[in-house]
Amino acid sequence: FSRYLSRDLAKLVDEEPPAIMLLFEPKGRPDFYIQSKKNICVGCGEGNHYLRYRIIPSCYIIHFPEHLKSHRSYDVVLLCVDCHKAAHAAAEKYKRKVASEFGIPLYVRRVIHPGQETEKLNDEGGVSPLQLRSAAVALLLHGPRMPLNRREELTEV
DSSP states (O other): HHHHHTTTSEEEEEEETTTEEEEEEEOOOOOHHHHHOOOSSTTTTOOSSSSEEEESSHHTTTSOHHHOOOOGGEEEEEEEHHHHHHHHHHHHHHHHHHHHHHHHOSBBOOOOOTOOOSSSOOTSSSBHHHHHHHHHHHHHHGGSSOOOHHHHHHHHO
């Protein structure tokens, strides 16, 4: 710290914990991170009410090698509500196509207990992340007070 401060390359921002702010742009950073970006929808240019949208769905990213996962900021764009809705619908349609074409389940499959011969699946071939989360939250918050059959039903999800 002191080297930067004594050469007027940084200014002290906070004493405890010690923090400085550089007064120059370090070399070697990719242009992507230092270029100025506008806070507008990349679809239509709307300047208000935008949402972050990930181009590559998380259900695919989890299978990527680690060096590709660490660059997720390249994957984020801003979309207005209408463009976000259209992009999400198109992405869901594409995910269904990929799932069908390559035989990849869209959602998490239900747990198969030893001795079961077939998987119990809903019409879409699995459990949606929302269903999974809802079941887990219900069990955590209300599990002990639930009727046994309902608790078993949610545990199966």
